[in-house]
Amino acid sequence: MKIIVAIKQVPERDAQVRIDGSGKWIQEADIQFAMNESDAYALEEALQLKEKHGGEVVVLSAGPERAGTTIREALAKGADRAIQVEVDDLNQRDALGAAQLLAAAVKQESPDLILTGLQSDDLGYGQTGVIMAELLGLPHASLILHVEKTDTGLTVKRELEEGWFQNIDLPLPAVLMIQSGGNKLRYATLMGIKKAKTKELRKVAAADLGHANAPAAVLEKITLPQKQKSTQIIPGSAKEAAATLVEKLKFEVRVI
Amino acid sequence: MSGIYVVLEDRSGRIGRISWEALAAANILAAQPGTKPNTIVIGAQTEALAKEAAAKGVAKVIRIEHPLLAQYTSDGFTGALDQFIRAESPDFIVFPHSYQVRDYVPALAARLGRVLVGDVTAISDGPVFTRSLMQGRLSGNYKSAGSGPTFISVQSGAFRADADESSVGAAQIITFTPTIDAAQIRTKPSEPFRGAAQTVDLGSAQLIVAVGRGIKEADNLPLVQDLATALGAEIAASRPICDNGWLPIERQVGSSGQTVAPKLYLAVGISGAIQHLVGMKGAQCIVAINKDAEAPIFEVADYGIVGDLFEVVPALTEAVKAARQ
Ligand SMILES: Cc1cc2nc3c(=O)[nH]c(=O)nc-3n(C[C@H](O)[C@H](O)[C@H](O)COP(=O)(O)OP(=O)(O)OC[C@H]3O[C@@H](n4cnc5c(N)ncnc54)[C@H](O)[C@@H]3O)c2cc1C
Numbered sequence: 296m297k298i299i300v301a302i303k304q305v306p307e308r309d310a311q312v313r314i315d316g317s318g319k320w321i322q323e324a325d326i327q328f329a330m331n332e333s334d335a336y337a338l339e340e341a342l343q344l345k346e347k348h349g350g351e352v353v354v355l356s357a358g359p360e361r362a363g364t365t366i367r368e369a370l371a372k373g374a375d376r377a378i379q380v381e382v383d384d385l386n387q388r389d390a391l392g393a394a395q396l397l398a399a400a401v402k403q404e405s406p407d408l409i410l411t412g413l414q415s416d417d418l419g420y421g422q423t424g425v426i427m428a429e430l431l432g433l434p435h436a437s438l439i440l441h442v443e444k445t446d447t448g449l450t451v452k453r454e455l456e457e458g459w460f461q462n463i464d465l466p467l468p469a470v471l472m473i474q475s476g477g478n479k480l481r482y483a484t485l486m487g488i489k490k491a492k493t494k495e496l497r498k499v500a501a502a503d504l505g506h507a508n509a510p511a512a513v514l515e516k517i518t519l520p521q522k523q524k525s526t527q528i529i530p531g532s533a534k535e536a537a538a539t540l541v542e543k544l545k546f547e548v549r550v551i
Numbered sequence: 552m553s554g555i556y557v558v559l560e561d562r563s564g565r566i567g568r569i570s571w572e573a574l575a576a577a578n579i580l581a582a583q584p585g586t587k588p589n590t591i592v593i594g595a596q597t598e599a600l601a602k603e604a605a606a607k608g609v610a611k612v613i614r615i616e617h618p619l620l621a622q623y624t625s626d627g628f629t630g631a632l633d634q635f636i637r638a639e640s641p642d643f644i645v646f647p648h649s650y651q652v653r654d655y656v657p658a659l660a661a662r663l664g665r666v667l668v669g670d671v672t673a674i675s676d677g678p679v680f681t682r683s684l685m686q687g688r689l690s691g692n693y694k695s696a697g698s699g700p701t702f703i704s705v706q707s708g709a710f711r712a713d714a715d716e717s718s719v720g721a722a723q724i725i726t727f728t729p730t731i732d733a734a735q736i737r738t739k740p741s742e743p744f745r746g747a748a749q750t751v752d753l754g755s756a757q758l759i760v761a762v763g764r765g766i767k768e769a770d771n772l773p774l775v776q777d778l779a780t781a782l783g784a785e786i787a788a789s790r791p792i793c794d795n796g797w798l799p800i801e802r803q804v805g806s807s808g809q810t811v812a813p814k815l816y817l818a819v820g821i822s823g824a825i826q827h828l829v830g831m832k833g834a835q836c837i838v839a840i841n842k843d844a845e846a847p848i849f850e851v852a853d854y855g856i857v858g859d860l861f862e863v864v865p866a867l868t869e870a871v872k873a874a875r876q
């Protein structure tokens with residue numbers, strides 16, 4: 296099976312994000328970037344499918360130069376080669392604009408399967424895989440925890456709300472959006488990291504992938520969220536704060 | 552101007568609460584032109600759903616009906632709504648941000664050259680749509696551009712479903728029959744099933760201590776377990792804790808886990824991502840312990856301690872034990 300995995304580089308989870316001068320994005324200068332969490336699960340699923348059925352895992356990532364470090368990480372974990380769509384204004388493109396770039400970049404590859412993460416931890420559109428499927432004319436399923444190859448295609452386990460699940464059969468080629476938790480993530484080995492340096496990373500300029508559509512939705516401004524409740528922050532050392540909280544739980548909330 | 556349409560979702564034969572929240576959002580949108588929104592129900596037998604919708608003070612109810620829509624599939628729903636939208640050219644189409652909507656509306660919008668503004672938490676004049684960025688640490692304001700319908704989906708709990716407008720009377724019900732061919736439906740879904748047998752009922756727990764990724768390792772869990780024991784509380788967790796297998800999935804709180812409404816919800820090392828919040832926002836009192844003063848959990852907490860849980864939790868366990876003596 297030839298599997299393409301779309302991976303995005305996003306700010307690290309604990310990064311202190313600050314709005315930048317344009318008011319439309321965050322200050323990128325002092326933050327660390329990492330592989331988007333559900334994309335890591337998509338990569339894991341792809342690597343396991345390859346281990347079982349053979350074939351090739353190709354990493355696909357759109358982003359600026361720095362995204363290269365995350366791509367190398369995916370190669371170090373075992374992906375065979377990578378395609379990077381070089382684009383500096385990804386954050387200003389809407390979900391359709393971003394998916395158009397990725398779909399255009401994989402068209403000539405004719406993969407059997409395309410996997411994406413469910414949602415990015417930065418913009419959180421959660422649409423890339425579904426839109427790619429539409430643009431490429433392929434069937435899709437989202438919120439996938441488990442993938443099984445069958446004689447006619449795939450059986451996938453899809454997460455529904457409130458602890459329910461569902462199996463879905465679909466033919467190949469197909470697009471799946473992978474949810475976290477279906478597998479255990481692997482680490483890159485030293486050997487893998489060494490090997491990654493020699494693997495192919497093909498770069499494609501966004502401009503070479505056809506005309507960018509005018510956006511259908513524009514991110515005009517980023518702000519701090521509005522507080523819904525007025526939280527009483529309890530001051531003091533750990534011990535003092537704990538004592539005060541217990542007083543509140545006893546006399547105000549009345550649960551002790 | 553051909554108005555605002557809300558696509559309502561069938562939840563076991565009735566319209567689910569978050570669909571009414573989507574209608575509430577549509578009412579805010581509609582207030583500017585001073586019109587009433589229309590609603591859409593989709594399926595193979597939508598008569599009862601349409602009746603339920605017709606009593607909600609809407610202008611019209613559209614039944615999109617076809618035998619091939621009996622069960623949800625992305626292909627079926629996308630095809631049917633695409634035909635309706637091309638026929639009707641609505642200005643706005645509002646959806647609840649359900650897992651079903653996540654699965655097909657981005658494709659539907661793309662088919663029409665449009666994009667879904669998903670997970671909207673607020674609507675202001677413009678219209679400007681607000682949604683969370685960076686896992687709730689920032690908000691983004693979005694405007695629709697270009698021509699064609701604007702697609703939005705509404706975050707669970709962000710808009711208050713109108714108490715009951717059944718007094719407004721029954722709206723007109725119209726049936727729209729799409730052309731669908733069985734061969735167009737490429738996925739074959741099976742019946743939904745539950746995961747592991749549910750042995751703990753977090754839903755009726757009075758006190759809950761919930762632990763998140765701030766705990767760092769499974770080996771540190773006894774720290775929170777001790778606090779739960781001292782309080783006589785059930786232990787619960789955010790998704791990554793269950794994903795890692797540190798606690799069973801039945802203890803997961805959130806959109807894909809359990810919904811709880813205890814007297815006390817003590818969140819330890821949990822950032823407060825929306826998918827977690829929807830499961831616990833109904834708690835009477837929320838206490839958060841987090842080292843990041845800007846963690847979104849503090850936006851819903853009644854009391855907060857900004858600090859290292861490895862210092863605060865043991866101190867709290869001691870203080871609870873002392874108070875209990
Ligand atoms: C479709 C979908 C469904 C989902 N369903 C669910 C669901 O049902 N339930 C759920 O919980 N999530 C769900 N998620 C995942 C959700 O988006 C978040 O990723 C998850 O809730 C984050 O868990 P967390 O808060 O434990 O971890 P993180 O977001 O990593 O937060 C850890 C927190 O711990 C704090 N911390 C770290 N160290 C310390 C310390 N020493 N002392 C104090 N604080 C510390 C950090 O400041 C941070 O705020 C879902 C996601 C999607 C896309």
